[in-house]
Amino acid sequence: MENSESKPFHVTLYEGDGARALSPEMRHETVMALLEKGCAVSCVVGDGRDFCEASLVFGQFEGGTPAVASGNGGVEWRDISGWSAGQVAETAVAVCAERLKAQPGAWLPWFPVVDFDRCTQCLQCLSFCLFGVYGVNESRQLVVQHPENCKTNCPACSRVCPEAAIMFPKYAAAPINGDVVREADLHRESMKVDISALLGGDIYALLRQRSERAKQRFSKERDPDKALLERRKCLEKLAKDIPAEVLMALPSAEEIQKRAQEAMARAQAARAGGGRKD
Amino acid sequence: MDKAPRILYCHCKYAKVVPPEVKGEVLRQLCSANKPFDAVADLCEMAARRDPLLQRLAEGGPLKIAACHPRAVKWLFASGGAPLNHEQVQILNMRTQRAEEVVAGLFDSRLEPNLPAGKPKDGIEPASVSKV
Numbered sequence: 001m002e003n004s005e006s007k008p009f010h011v012t013l014y015e016g017d018g019a020r021a022l023s024p025e026m027r028h029e030t031v032m033a034l035l036e037k038g039c040a041v042s043c044v045v046g047d048g049r050d051f052c053e054a055s056l057v058f059g060q061f062e063g064g065t066p067a068v069a070s071g072n073g074g075v076e077w078r079d080i081s082g083w084s085a086g087q088v089a090e091t092a093v094a095v096c097a098e099r100l101k102a103q104p105g106a107w108l109p110w111f112p113v114v115d116f117d118r119c120t121q122c123l124q125c126l127s128f129c130l131f132g133v134y135g136v137n138e139s140r141q142l143v144v145q146h147p148e149n150c151k152t153n154c155p156a157c158s159r160v161c162p163e164a165a166i167m168f169p170k171y172a173a174a175p176i177n178g179d180v181v182r183e184a185d186l187h188r189e190s191m192k193v194d195i196s197a198l199l200g201g202d203i204y205a206l207l208r209q210r211s212e213r214a215k216q217r218f219s220k221e222r223d224p225d226k227a228l229l230e231r232r233k234c235l236e237k238l239a240k241d242i243p244a245e246v247l248m249a250l251p252s253a254e255e256i257q258k259r260a261q262e263a264m265a266r267a268q269a270a271r272a273g274g275g276r277k278d
Numbered sequence: 279m280d281k282a283p284r285i286l287y288c289h290c291k292y293a294k295v296v297p298p299e300v301k302g303e304v305l306r307q308l309c310s311a312n313k314p315f316d317a318v319a320d321l322c323e324m325a326a327r328r329d330p331l332l333q334r335l336a337e338g339g340p341l342k343i344a345a346c347h348p349r350a351v352k353w354l355f356a357s358g359g360a361p362l363n364h365e366q367v368q369i370l371n372m373r374t375q376r377a378e379e380v381v382a383g384l385f386d387s388r389l390e391p392n393l394p395a396g397k398p399k400d401g402i403e404p405a406s407v408s409k410v
Contacts (some may be wrong), residue, residue, distance in 0.1 A: 010331060029307035031317055035289040040331055108292050109322035112351045144357065147326055156302040169322055169350040170293035178350025
């Protein structure tokens with residue numbers, strides 16, 4: 001799904017031919033100020049690099065806009081001689097607001113990133129997530145369909161992934177933060193799923209049969225009531241991880257039941273269509 | 279002569295998981311070196327927006343990235359529709375490495391590819407957002 005309203009906004013700090021170099025201090029202050037405003041910045045020196053992606057080019061242009069500007073239509077050039085770093089950043093933001101509907105940084109980028117080297121397409125995450133973050137594509141493979149629905153600071157789905165394939169790069173701890181997955185991590189993550197799935201059962205028998213169950217645990221034989229129970233148990237165990245505001249925002253029990261059924265149906269439909277690879 | 283690796287710095291603006299003293303020093307050194315580089319406020323945000331700059335970087339030849347864990351960076355680019363070339367990318371991890379190590383790695387003309395093994399599978403549709 002491509003967002004038509006979201007367009008890139010890049011800034012170039014041009015110090016190539018036809019422009020006077022900034023001092024290292026001014027360069028640092030300016031780049032820092034632009035980054036803090038959410039901009040992407042290309043620093044160009046020497047004979048320069050192409051910057052056709054840039055929306056706005058800043059530089060100290062003593063003799064007017066440099067020759068390299070010709071042929072770069074749609075790019076706005078600004079002479080920043082005598083400007084402060086703050087003025088540069090404010091100007092970038094103003095131009096951005098003028099051109100785009102969305103400001104940089106308007107959305108906190110918290111969403112799952114799937115390691116498809118590890119993912120087995122079991123679709124537990126799709127079944128688990130109550131917010132419709134996951135979906136399947138035309139090939140019936142897992143996709144992060146609506147990352148904007150993800151609840152900031154909630155890594156719950158990564159906890160139920162038996163392969164530790166789901167990352168939240170801004171999470172504090174490994175392996176959810178994208179650090180290397182170690183055998184012990186994998187074991188721990190699987191344990192959580194098993195325990196939540198079979199509370200009250202024989203945990204040792206459960207462990208012995210874990211690999212078999214991994215293929216069946218969230219399969220079509222699971223009924224919605226059991227799915228709901230498992231999710232609830234899992235949420236209780238994950239309460240330390242999930243921010244209070246996310247827990248407070250959870251829908252009613254009836255709504256959870258309805259969404260669980262819908263998610264399960266989507267996962268089953270995907271599996272029935274041959275998306276499963278294990 | 280081989281093309282000098284392009285340098286990309288991620289400021290990880292929207293989280294406090296990269297030590298500020300590390301990313302601050304790395305950026306300061308980059309700005310002092312009088313070399314071209316690209317700096318982005320937040321790679322996660324760019325991946326979610328599928329920013330075309332990611333594709334230009336991924337397809338632009340040798341690349342050194344100062345960001346976070348290589349596994350996360352690899353799949354962020356993939357989710358942004360810009361899978362990285364395993365043979366042409368070196369990632370410096372500002373979450374775990376010291377600033378001096380990161381800077382030395384960025385400025386070393388040799389490229390030491392270190393993306394985790396494996397390739398994105400066919401048919402994987404990257405993430406995207408609608409409310410950025």
